[in-house]
Amino acid sequence: MSFLDARSQYRRAEEGNLPELSDPHQIVSVTLRELHKSLAVLMAAQSDRQRYPAPHITKGLTAVYVLQSSLDFEKGGEIADNLFRVYEFARLQLIAAFQRDKGAQLGAAHGYIGEILSAWQSMPTKD
Template sequence: MNYHVMMKEYKDSDILSKVEGSSKHEFIEIVLEELSYNLKVLVDAILVEKKSSKIKSKKTSKIIFPSKQKTSKIKSKSFSKIITSLMILMSSLDFKKGKEIAVNLNNLYDYCRTQTLDSYKNQTIDGLNSSIGVIDDILSAWKQIK
């Protein structure tokens, strides 16, 4: 088993153990943290792919950057995790108890979803960076709630 596979399994089990013993509030915090992380991973993967495609020499590109197939897989996984996280967050909103807040959060999550879809489709990062700002602000506020 190589190092990267072991680290992935460790991270997956670490997240699972956090989720299993968490309250609803802690669960949402975990989802927000993972969402922020995966948005940043997707930005990095898009940037790496763009940089590697600008290098004329394939030999140099292979030395400096991961393979296009690996980068594509990272982008795909991150994108999937982002959309899943956003759907979890949207479905967790309680429109009966917190109508105004729930509506506003739903709109923000939908904005992030739309920006992510557009950015992934067009391989751009502006919408992703905007989404990172939104999610990081929500996460920061969420952590203030006890």
Template sequence: MSYGKKRSGIEQYGKVAAESEVAYASPHRLVQMLMEGALDKIATAKGCIERKDLEGKSRHITWAMSIVNGLRSSLDMESGGEIAANLDDLYTYISRRLVDASVQNDPQPLAESIDLLLEIKGAWDAMPEDVRQMRGSKLSADQAAT
């Protein structure tokens, strides 16, 4: 078996495993998965820039931007209050930095984006279990902060 076929099998397994997790994940876990995906794509794009792989850089930055936009669109601006507004601003800033990295072929804005997402994810991961278990498709940021 060639390396390409092994790689394809591993990718298929990973895709099925991710789809299975999504099917049973809580809204809280889905947001965690989106953040993990964005972090992964940004780190991969950073490596692509360092290797001068422009096609890979573009593909992974585009994918990361899509995920960040998904996170942004999941914010409940009505009941989320100041926290949701701040996250909206942060996600907008991260999107701009991803564009900067792509246009300038500069890994520094990607490193900054990773740092910001890690801070957001750290707060999300630290959310108390009783808040994580709340039902509903959208968890308001105000509820998460209490």
């Protein structure tokens, strides 16, 4: 999947609320932020013993798909493998929330994605 395909897919899920992006670094950054935000909303619902908001489950799953499919395992090696595992953990927790599992580990997923987001935002971009 190209970054343009990923951007288009995420835009459809977000219903056009994403800014126009062409830089792959920015696309990943926005996708990570949106995943982090959706996990936070789901965590809040979990702690308040409320129903999980379905739009945030959908957005989260779409973001995970975009992030996983944008990984380059040949160039990324072990880092790509580890990122895939973290994204897969987040995906499984989102699925647990979709299944209304009160034991979904959304806090852990939120924390892991937050660490990746922080590291991603601190990386210099190529000009």
